[in-house]
Amino acid sequence: MLSMKNISKVFKTDLVETHALRDFNLAVNEGEFVAVTGPSGSGKTTFLNIAGLLEGFNHGDYFLDGVNISNLSDNKSAAIRNEKIGFIFQGFNLISDLNLAENVEVPLRYRGFNAKERKVRVERALEQVGLAARMKHLPTQLSGGQQQRVAIARALAGEPRFLLADEPTGNLDSLMARQVMELLEDINKAGTTIIMVTHDADLARRAQRNIQIVDGQVCDFSMYQAGENRGKTQSIADAASVA
Amino acid sequence: MFFYYLDLAWRSIKKTPFLSLLMVLAISIGIGITITTLNVYKMASINPAGERSSQLFALRLMSQDNDTWERLTPQITYQDAYNLRKSTIPVRQTAMFRTGLAVQTEDPNFSPILEGVRVIDSDFFGLFEVPFVYGGPWDKQVDSEGGYKVVISEEINQKAFGGVNSVGKSILLNRKPYQVVGVTAQWNPSPKYYDVNNGAFNDSEQIFVPFSLAPIEEYESWGNNNSWRHEDIRTYSDKLASEMHWNQYWVELDTPAKQQEYQEWLSRYVEQQQRLGRFKHPEAHGDISDVDKWLKEHNVVPEDNKVLVGLSVLFLVVCLVNMLGLLLAKFLKRAPEVGVRRAIGASRLQIFSQHIVEVGVIGFCGGALGLLWAWGALYVLSSKFDLEQSLAQLDQSMWLIAPMIAVSAAIIAGLYPAWRICSTNPSIYLKSQ
Numbered sequence: 001m002l003s004m005k006n007i008s009k010v011f012k013t014d015l016v017e018t019h020a021l022r023d024f025n026l027a028v029n030e031g032e033f034v035a036v037t038g039p040s041g042s043g044k045t046t047f048l049n050i051a052g053l054l055e056g057f058n059h060g061d062y063f064l065d066g067v068n069i070s071n072l073s074d075n076k077s078a079a080i081r082n083e084k085i086g087f088i089f090q091g092f093n094l095i096s097d098l099n100l101a102e103n104v105e106v107p108l109r110y111r112g113f114n115a116k117e118r119k120v121r122v123e124r125a126l127e128q129v130g131l132a133a134r135m136k137h138l139p140t141q142l143s144g145g146q147q148q149r150v151a152i153a154r155a156l157a158g159e160p161r162f163l164l165a166d167e168p169t170g171n172l173d174s175l176m177a178r179q180v181m182e183l184l185e186d187i188n189k190a191g192t193t194i195i196m197v198t199h200d201a202d203l204a205r206r207a208q209r210n211i212q213i214v215d216g217q218v219c220d221f222s223m224y225q226a227g228e229n230r231g232k233t234q235s236i237a238d239a240a241s242v243a
Numbered sequence: 244m245f246f247y248y249l250d251l252a253w254r255s256i257k258k259t260p261f262l263s264l265l266m267v268l269a270i271s272i273g274i275g276i277t278i279t280t281l282n283v284y285k286m287a288s289i290n291p292a293g294e295r296s297s298q299l300f301a302l303r304l305m306s307q308d309n310d311t312w313e314r315l316t317p318q319i320t321y322q323d324a325y326n327l328r329k330s331t332i333p334v335r336q337t338a339m340f341r342t343g344l345a346v347q348t349e350d351p352n353f354s355p356i357l358e359g360v361r362v363i364d365s366d367f368f369g370l371f372e373v374p375f376v377y378g379g380p381w382d383k384q385v386d387s388e389g390g391y392k393v394v395i396s397e398e399i400n401q402k403a404f405g406g407v408n409s410v411g412k413s414i415l416l417n418r419k420p421y422q423v424v425g426v427t428a429q430w431n432p433s434p435k436y437y438d439v440n441n442g443a444f445n446d447s448e449q450i451f452v453p454f455s456l457a458p459i460e461e462y463e464s465w466g467n468n469n470s471w472r473h474e475d476i477r478t479y480s481d482k483l484a485s486e487m488h489w490n491q492y493w494v495e496l497d498t499p500a501k502q503q504e505y506q507e508w509l510s511r512y513v514e515q516q517q518r519l520g521r522f523k524h525p526e527a528h529g530d531i532s533d534v535d536k537w538l539k540e541h542n543v544v545p546e547d548n549k550v551l552v553g554l555s556v557l558f559l560v561v562c563l564v565n566m567l568g569l570l571l572a573k574f575l576k577r578a579p580e581v582g583v584r585r586a587i588g589a590s591r592l593q594i595f596s597q598h599i600v601e602v603g604v605i606g607f608c609g610g611a612l613g614l615l616w617a618w619g620a621l622y623v624l625s626s627k628f629d630l631e632q633s634l635a636q637l638d639q640s641m642w643l644i645a646p647m648i649a650v651s652a653a654i655i656a657g658l659y660p661a662w663r664i665c666s667t668n669p670s671i672y673l674k675s676q
Contacts, residue, residue, distance in 0.1 A: 049670040082588025093583045110588040
């Protein structure tokens, strides 16, 4: 599904070169739920941005769904993001001027779906997160947890095969965080591959596989062991977690 | 997607009403000034003869002696005008000049009015396609034998006869009765090309009397009277026989062959006059100019107008630079939202298009408001600063030109801000929102 080989990403200024990722290697199989942990500045978000085609990289190869995306045009990258990838952000990133239905509809607009198809998908996605009754509300009229569920609905509306979540529970209290996590687990069970960056060791433990990034490299990982180790995965996230 | 972008544009404008209003005002003022000057320039540049422009010719003669004027003047002498009327080559021809007469009716309640009057031959009406409400021109016979006939405008007909068909009725001009033979419909060519000598943008005369009556009624010329030598002119007859230039002359020549034939006839006329002791200038000749050439030769559209249009365009550019700054501030403030849109599948081109549509909407609003400014400015220029009415009318084409210029100009101003916002790295804003 996702394969990164020897990916390097360097941020350059006039004075400093920062190696955000160096010889980064990772393979994620279809249907996996992978938690990515690591200290601040380790390169987690850079990895997520590269995985989501939001940033380029300097060296290496990146294959997504069998497609080498190293030299894709902006249009092609945008199309892949739109069709195959769903994003969930820590700050929800809903568009404040648009109501819930309109927010969920945004990626479908760019995908070129007609009004009827958009309506069906928006309703289905909002039902999936339990907010179908509030589709005309503005984001500011919702709690943090509800907003994150709308963001999840927006990510799901296009039926992506791949969900990238950057600290999805970072701005939520523990109850809301648990609800969102349960929602993500349900989505994963339905077949969507999820990569979740988190600082929360408890949440990381609930993923099928934990990856720790330190100094721009995958430090260690526990191999996915079909089903039996779910929740018991030997994780180094405990040791490396940064609250 | 266009309608989606329109919807987003409208939401954005509503979200930042003050900033949007500033931008609309900036572009509208630029457009208002540009359209005002452009309108005046366009109205002044219109060739009112239209398709007949190449068939109507103003005639000039270099009748002066050597060491006087070195150029052709737009008027000719009465004696030349009288002689030229004998040619049978033109389809139509008319000698003319402007005079003024006191107008009265037999109604004692009618207050006399002093009106500008054009002294013409009957061909004038056909030559310049003057429309009639009632009646028509006087008979050709009147042009040679004289006759107290008159054609009045609808406006005079309204004042003097209450608007009813006055053909056959009498009207007093300088206390002398003239029989009304025709009433013209609204006719006011701008520029008034048939007599640029007496104010190219003045209104047309409302009353027309036969040229053949000039020696009898001794109509005074209300136009320029230019002499190239000193002459002792004591009587009207002296004036008619003088070398003073005060008449205009137009001919209609509908084919190139006729134009050539008439030009040759004119050369023979000059030679004949030279044999009679006139036209002593070594370059003495006759010249015919079609309407287009005539308007250009007489600088009907002054160069100042072009400079004014140029300056107003520069002002528009200044307005656009201001708008560019405001757009940049507005768009970059929206970078986090754009980051989200990019992350969930919008391409750079789609983001660019969204913002260009928004700029276009602002430009359109600016264009519409600019038209109102232009309309107001023309009204003020006309009512307070004596700009001729014919130039102060907002040309219909401006309703299309103003929004087109405004939208195009706004889009040009919006290219850089739209490019900046679509080029920003979305990942920077996704984490920080």
